[in-house]
Amino acid sequence: MTQAAFAAALLDPARPVPAGLLNPVRGGGAGRRFDIYRNNVAVGLCEALAQAFPAVRRLVGEAFFAAMAGVFVRAVPPSSPVLPLYGGDFPDFLAGFAPVAHLGYLPDVARLELALRQSYHAADAAPLARAGWAAVSPGELARARLRFLPAVRLLRSDWPVLSVWRATLRDAPAPVMRRPGEVLAEDVLVVRPGFDPEPLAPPGGSGPVLAALLAGDAFGDALDAAGPGFDLTAFLAFLIATPVCQALATED
Numbered sequence: 001m002t003q004a005a006f007a008a009a010l011l012d013p014a015r016p017v018p019a020g021l022l023n024p025v026r027g028g029g030a031g032r033r034f035d036i037y038r039n040n041v042a043v044g045l046c047e048a049l050a051q052a053f054p055a056v057r058r059l060v061g062e063a064f065f066a067a068m069a070g071v072f073v074r075a076v077p078p079s080s081p082v083l084p085l086y087g088g089d090f091p092d093f094l095a096g097f098a099p100v101a102h103l104g105y106l107p108d109v110a111r112l113e114l115a116l117r118q119s120y121h122a123a124d125a126a127p128l129a130r131a132g133w134a135a136v137s138p139g140e141l142a143r144a145r146l147r148f149l150p151a152v153r154l155l156r157s158d159w160p161v162l163s164v165w166r167a168t169l170r171d172a173p174a175p176v177m178r179r180p181g182e183v184l185a186e187d188v189l190v191v192r193p194g195f196d197p198e199p200l201a202p203p204g205g206s207g208p209v210l211a212a213l214l215a216g217d218a219f220g221d222a223l224d225a226a227g228p229g230f231d232l233t234a235f236l237a238f239l240i241a242t243p244v245c246q247a248l249a250t251e252d
Contacts, residue, residue: 042070044083045078046073048083049069053090055169056094056106056110058169060100060106072090076089091108091111095107105177112155113165115155116190116199119191120196122149122150122192124150127243127246128246141220141248143220144219144248144250145217146219146239147246149191149245150246151197152189152192152214152244153190158184158185160185162199165199187207188200189242189244191242202235203238205227205228205231206230208225209226212224
């Protein structure tokens with residue numbers, strides 16, 4: 001018996017018990033013991049998904065989520081021994097899972113929940129103090145590259161994903177999903193001001209700028225990507241007041 005055969009049988013109840021497994025107490029095959037172990041593994045992974053994606057779970061309902069999680073667990077086994085990290089492929093799985101195709105926003109809700117979990121487990125670092133911002137001249141800022149805190153994540157969605165998340169978990173008003181001429185897209189910036197991460201709506205039109213800055217563009221170059229309604233003063237105030245930036249790397 002190989003480890004690959006054991007792992008394949010562990011997540012597929014249709015497969016037979018791997019040859020060579022023995023019952024250490026009674027002797028003979030370990031069929032019943034393996035079946036119990038196989039069930040416990042599947043239940044544990046499904047529970048890990050339920051804990052990691054509470055908004056998705058509430059949006060589709062407990063029973064449906066449990067069934068959907070069972071499909072995912074058998075299709076995408078863990079790639080890491082760290083259980084809290086399990087489910088990184090869940091948003092992409094949802095994007096291709098036909099029974100939820102009518103919920104176009106669902107994969108991005110899962111991506112937001114994944115970003116929150118990643119932010120929670122990210123390394124600690126101190127944000128740049130206001131004095132650090134004040135010490136940089138406008139010319140230096142234009143050439144500077146922002147080093148973001150490890151906990152920062154940006155999600156750009158074609159859906160009102162933050163509004164859906166807040167309505168689902170924080171009892172905020174539900175967003176209107178379809179209305180002629182209405183812009184549905186929302187950008188979400190995940191920060192971690194203390195122990196727990198928080199999703200924020202960045203100032204209007206700043207999503208493309210944040211994406212460029214996170215990609216390593218200099219501040220002045222990133223401003224070229226600004227969207228409609230972008231306000232530089234409001235954006236700078238947001239960067240200074242929010243735990244986003246760890247340092248400014250200025251170039252001579």
